[in-house]
Amino acid sequence: MRVHGTPYRTVWMEGGAVHLIDQNRLPFAFAVETCAGHRATAEAIRHMTVRGAPAIGAAAAFALAQAYAEAALERDPDTYLREARARIEGTRPTARDLFHGVERVWAAAAGARDPAAAAVEAAQALADESVEACRRIGAHGAALVGDGARVLTHCNAGWLATVDYGTALAPVYAAVGSGKRVHVWVDETRPRAQGARLTAWELGAAGVPHAVIADNAAAYLMSRGEVDLVIVGADRVAANGDVVNKVGTLAKAVCAREFGVPFYVAVPPSTFDASVPDGPGIPIEERSEDEVHYQTGPDDEGTVRRVRVTAPGSAARNPAFDVTPARFVTGYVTECGVFAPGALPESCFSGWGTAGEGTGNRGQGTAFPAPGAAA
Numbered sequence: 001m002r003v004h005g006t007p008y009r010t011v012w013m014e015g016g017a018v019h020l021i022d023q024n025r026l027p028f029a030f031a032v033e034t035c036a037g038h039r040a041t042a043e044a045i046r047h048m049t050v051r052g053a054p055a056i057g058a059a060a061a062f063a064l065a066q067a068y069a070e071a072a073l074e075r076d077p078d079t080y081l082r083e084a085r086a087r088i089e090g091t092r093p094t095a096r097d098l099f100h101g102v103e104r105v106w107a108a109a110a111g112a113r114d115p116a117a118a119a120v121e122a123a124q125a126l127a128d129e130s131v132e133a134c135r136r137i138g139a140h141g142a143a144l145v146g147d148g149a150r151v152l153t154h155c156n157a158g159w160l161a162t163v164d165y166g167t168a169l170a171p172v173y174a175a176v177g178s179g180k181r182v183h184v185w186v187d188e189t190r191p192r193a194q195g196a197r198l199t200a201w202e203l204g205a206a207g208v209p210h211a212v213i214a215d216n217a218a219a220y221l222m223s224r225g226e227v228d229l230v231i232v233g234a235d236r237v238a239a240n241g242d243v244v245n246k247v248g249t250l251a252k253a254v255c256a257r258e259f260g261v262p263f264y265v266a267v268p269p270s271t272f273d274a275s276v277p278d279g280p281g282i283p284i285e286e287r288s289e290d291e292v293h294y295q296t297g298p299d300d301e302g303t304v305r306r307v308r309v310t311a312p313g314s315a316a317r318n319p320a321f322d323v324t325p326a327r328f329v330t331g332y333v334t335e336c337g338v339f340a341p342g343a344l345p346e347s348c349f350s351g352w353g354t355a356g357e358g359t360g361n362r363g364q365g366t367a368f369p370a371p372g373a374a375a
């Protein structure tokens, strides 16, 4: 994606350093953070300088590649690497992509003649394949977004949440790119406001018409027939198709079912987890109460301030994700097509790589109508 005319990925590795677009500073400032070693990259994941499942996965893969380079200078490289892996895996528990990225680099380096070089190569390949998977999600999903469609999305599952293109927003960008008129309702996504801050910024930069809505407004808009389809991303999809995504996704799915609005989940291969039978088996990250108590943004003079928005002395609870049962999902938008619950090909769970690269059965998907098509 382009920022002020310059093409960017969300995360990349160059000269041994990992570079990340600082998502905590957006939309009020655009800055790139440079992480010289794996500890700094792991901290960037923990502090959500980089966030969104596929972006976290690439950052984790790069972090482990950095650790392999560092380990070569250590007296006990094996212990160093084991500790580095645990440090990276301990940053955020929910997104499957993080573990996928680490496992893939670990496997590539194990037994390689030059483990450090193999690790970097594997991490770069993962990032490239992640970009291609998201591009394909966009190409398949664009058919669901009709001319004039009003799409509702939750959190940020745009290009900032991935290495490039996005998952939930990839079909929107592809549809707009093919000349369709699309309007996006952007859920604010409290408490961290990934929708209000990141999705709105992305769509604005891409010239896509949109409006931010309070999370509580979505049901009302659906009840009035002002939403043609919902598309969200995922942090992990269990073997039975249950979807773990940003807290608030479940409420959208239930409302969408009630009001007859199609509910799609856009998922790259790195997010599927066949080892967990169903959603309740997926670990849900609980984050600091302070994210509920405080909001951060510029005042009228442009000074960024943190202000309290809850009653002093009140406790808060902050689960970062929720579980949407597969029965609420109309279809999964994948790199190999759009599939109804129960029809996901096994290759979604077992393969990695883009279609045509020998990763097994890549079906054509179920033909879904474009719900937002103007009459």
Ligand code: MRU
Binding pocket: 051, 052, 053, 054, 095, 154, 155, 156, 157, 158, 161, 162, 166, 167, 168, 194, 232, 233, 234, 235, 245, 246, 247, 320
């Ligand atoms: O806590 P975050 O901001 O990392 O959560 C992100 C989400 O929940 C996204 O919807 C999900 O990772 C899909 S991103 C393509």
